[in-house]
Amino acid sequence: MPLNTPSHTGRLRFAVMGAGAVGCYFGALLARAGHAVTLIGRPDHVQAIQAHGLRLQTATQDTHVPLEASTDASAVRGADVVLLCVKSTDTEEAARQMQPYLAPGALVLTLQNGVDNDERARAVLGAAHPVAAAVVYVATAMAGPGHVRHFGRGELVIGPSPASARVARELCDAGIPAEVSDNVRSALWAKLVINCAYNALSAIVQQPYGWLVQQDGATDVIADVVAECLAVAQADGVPPPADIHAAVRGIAQSMAGQRSSTAQDLARGRPTEIGHLNGYVVQRGAALGVATPVNRALLVLVRMAEASGVRGPQDHQKT
Known part of the structure; x- marks a missing residue:
């Protein structure tokens, strides 16, 4: 029934x-x-x-x-x-x-x-x-x-x-x-933007979010990632949430000690979801005529890390 x-x-x-x-x-x-x-x-x-x-x-x-x-x-x-x-x-x-x-x-x-x-x-x-x-x-x-x-x-x-x-x-x-x-599509995109901003970076250096934003130039890279994501979302007809920039900044504080799920997958030798995160932005950007060079670079770097068998410290946090 x-x-x-x-x-x-x-x-x-x-x-x-x-x-x-x-x-x-x-x-x-x-x-x-x-x-x-x-x-x-x-x-x-x-x-x-x-x-x-x-x-x-x-x-x-x-x-x-x-x-x-x-x-x-x-x-x-x-x-x-x-x-x-x-x-x-x-x-x-x-x-x-x-x-x-x-x-x-x-x-x-x-x-x-x-x-x-x-x-x-x-x-x-x-x-x-x-x-x-x-x-x-x-x-x-x-x-x-x-x-x-x-x-x-x-x-x-x-x-x-x-x-x-x-x-x-x-x-x-x-x-x-x-x-x-x-408006769940906009909410899904908001989470995607946050994941794209942090997951790949956390995976590549095997460090938590709080550490990332303390490094010289990191917040500028994150801002570039976010800008590309929002440009793709707008071209795809998805209105960005008004507070997305505050949400991106807030993750580095509220989850300062956590590594991303992509970092955990990489550390354990498991396939990552990077193709459905930064990779999705790259794919949709190409289809919509929006350039996404920073997201593409992060996508390629994570895939190279996967292919080379890079490992890192293993904890169990899921984000």
Whole structure:
């Protein structure tokens, strides 16, 4: 029964496809609120969760949350809502894996970096399965198998769909601030700009945000990156948020000690999402006739670091 119908009044069933730091944190809060939640992730995490529950560690508590966990995409079967939390590079493949098992009318929410994951998932899933983008503002980390840590924030901005309002209410009731916005594309771009400003630089030098902005010339490079991103967004018909410059500056203060997710991927020898961050700006800029030389340089530098096998200090912070 579609979850947006009046007769669907019970607790929602959630599945988290790609249960890393972000998906585990939101899954834990939903499970604590009484929703049925199934996490789909890597074997080491799944085994730990099956044995002991998911360990949720925040500034005020350290507890284990019992919930279901699986390594198989078939575990989305019966879910009312699927939180798609895989890397942007894996969006289409994850959608293909889920498609045979999705319930009719199940809402897929894309909680990912980048601005086009909902479009890419929708192209695979078709009209039978509604897809909505969600912008995520949270600092979380996997501290070990089955162990998620929360460092701050935790709100979502959800794009419109027939079920978005219902889902947002349930999220709020579970302690996850959520709102539905008709302007989610602008919010996605705002996060993209911040990621483009810091992620590649943090990855290349394997340093946190606060260190970056203390280096001579770094804030000028960041300003150039932001200017290019905003020029592409404007050419693409996306109005920039009025406070984007303040938001970019604020990250270096509020997350001063954190390395970017791109830095973490590089340090662990994993593929990065750089093609969906600075790479996306370069791609759209080329299509729209907007020059993006600074974003292109950062894209190439990160790809060269990937190709050369550069490694760095490994911590587990997710940003």
